Amino acid sequence: MDGHADEHFIPVARLAQLDERGRAVVRVGEEWVALVRVDGRLHAVQQACPHRGGPLSEGDQDGCLLYCPLHAWAFDVRTGDSPTHPGARVRIYAVRVIGDEIQVAASGRLPAP
Known part of the structure; x- marks a missing residue:
């Protein structure tokens, strides 16, 4: 179980579309979202x-x-928070992979302060 049963996920890319660094830029609704692979797990941030x-x-x-x-502002792709600029953050999105299809939750969320 992915822990996001109440989320509405939309397909945004295939695993083969990630570049050699494990990244891609996709559209989620009206926003461009960066997919970033860290230790084999995909994360999505604005x-x-x-x-x-x-x-x-x-x-x-x-x-x-x-x-x-x-x-060089830094953001943690897991939480959206910036360790270098307290209070700064980016929107994060839940991600799941089904087969080779990457899906992102349609509603991004900001981490709680």
Whole structure:
């Protein structure tokens, strides 16, 4: 069980569409979302950094931290929180994989403060 039975998941990509770093950018409703693989598990976060809109999918990664390529703001892909800028966060989405199809919850959520 994925623990998200009440979520509405939509197909967004296939595993083969992830790049060599295990990333892809997909559309979920009206928002662009970055898919990021960490230790074999996929995470989904809003693509635009809340600071200046930098494309998070293009930033460096250190474990679960994804860095904005513009000003190096870091975000934890598991929680959306920034350890480098307290109070800053990105929207996260539940992800599941069925066969080779990647599905993302249609309603993103912000972690509780």
